[in-house]
Amino acid sequence: RDPEPACTPRLIDGFSGADQTRWTLEDGGAGQVRGIGIGGGPGLTRGALVEVTFADGTRLAGARTDADKGMVTLVPCSLGEGLPALVRMSGGTGASYYDAGSGRWVSFEGKSLHAVVNAFEVDTNLAVTPFTEAVYRRVLALANGDARPWQDAGRIERAHDEIKSAVNDLLPGAYRIERLDRMPLLIDDRIDI
Numbered sequence: 001r002d003p004e005p006a007c008t009p010r011l012i013d014g015f016s017g018a019d020q021t022r023w024t025l026e027d028g029g030a031g032q033v034r035g036i037g038i039g040g041g042p043g044l045t046r047g048a049l050v051e052v053t054f055a056d057g058t059r060l061a062g063a064r065t066d067a068d069k070g071m072v073t074l075v076p077c078s079l080g081e082g083l084p085a086l087v088r089m090s091g092g093t094g095a096s097y098y099d100a101g102s103g104r105w106v107s108f109e110g111k112s113l114h115a116v117v118n119a120f121e122v123d124t125n126l127a128v129t130p131f132t133e134a135v136y137r138r139v140l141a142l143a144n145g146d147a148r149p150w151q152d153a154g155r156i157e158r159a160h161d162e163i164k165s166a167v168n169d170l171l172p173g174a175y176r177i178e179r180l181d182r183m184p185l186l187i188d189d190r191i192d193i
Contacts, residue, residue, distance in 0.1 A: 007033050007077035009058070011050060014066030015039070015073050015125075021183050022123045026075055035073040037125035037183060040089050040113060043098035044070035044188035048089045048108055050128075054082040055151045065089070070097075070186050071125070080120050086136075086150045087115040089128040098188040105189070115181050116150045118157060125183035132181050134163045 015037045017024035026035040038050055050072045051061035058079055063072040079085075091108030099106045115132035116139055136150070138159035143149035150156065160180060168176040 009077045009079045010075050011060045011063035012073040013063050015069045015071035035075050037071045039071035041127050041129045041184045041186050044186045045097040047095040049092050051088050053086045054079050055084050056082045084153055085117045087128055089113045100187045116156045118153045127183045135159045
């Protein structure tokens, strides 16, 4: 039998998929590999740096969200088996996000948001939002002295469920959120109505 094609885990600037909510296929050298979109939200974030750290210590960094979809592409390869993962989106020089409340682009320089991810759900892209930041901060608060609290899947789920419950208590039934770390509809000046 021929060996499986080699897959190199990486982060790629931008996101090539036509649908922001679905995975894309990327060139893996010897064939196509799945690429997972990661974006900030709910306002589109452009020029932000993204890094992903897996529970085994592997860190992928250096990709920037694009101006078109506000996302990067994660090609996890076998690292998907090493979850949980910590995603950090930070604003370097020139980074901005669309503030739907004011209807304008605002600087994201010097700011950061986090998400902790327990699983990759097939064809579901990942979000880094104020909701995921709240989950991350709750995980830290539940740490009890643990040096790497985001590596505990049970703690992540507990924090996620607590924050999700608080958010959903404020929303009408049709708008309730099932998973806080899944890609929402990203809003920018092109679709803000």
